[in-house]
Amino acid sequence: GQNIDQPTEMTATEGAIVQINCTYQTSGFNGLFWYQQHAGEAPTFLSYNVLDGLEEKGRFSSFLSRSKGYSYLLLKELQMKDSASYLCAFDNQAGTALIFGKGTTLSVSS
């Protein structure tokens, strides 16, 4: 079957680093995505990993281990505007819809 799991909530302070973990199980795999979603808005794309390793993009980095069914999103130099829900999603077959986790609500405080 298919399953995707991530923590429900996390808190951090401005300037800190936070790592949001995601584990998944799927019979087919075509990539792991991270999206950011602010309340009441549509998700926006953050990152995509299809091969093992770390992808860095500015303050955000994403890591994937296919053998472990594990990914994480790393946010550095946190800002208040980073308070949002972070959604982990996988693609089990090219061209199909993404399957989303429940999302991790990150609260950044000063």
Next chain:
Amino acid sequence: GAVVSQHPSRVICKSGTSVKIECRSLDFQATTMFWYRQFPKQSLMLMATSNEGSKATYEQGVEKDKFLINHASLTLSTLTVTSAHPEDSSFYICSARVVGNTGELFFGEGSRLTVL
């Protein structure tokens, strides 16, 4: 990136009426679009896959007669919530992918439906 536009962004209707939500790909053609629903503080749940020129594919538990999907052209898919009830109040989001790129899913702005 590619642009997906959704309309209306907010709609309030009376129980028993029908509501149509439009999803357009503005700068690319989308043979397939995906409709998600999101209840407060929950994740995106796939409702159905909209296929241009053919019937939509619905996820288990989603009533196809209640949520009518039409994908009449390569740039437009519509979702009609028929005989809406208060429990249908939710955030409906459409999405599409551009063939040949990383596979990133582009989302519309979302439509907040409130059924009174």
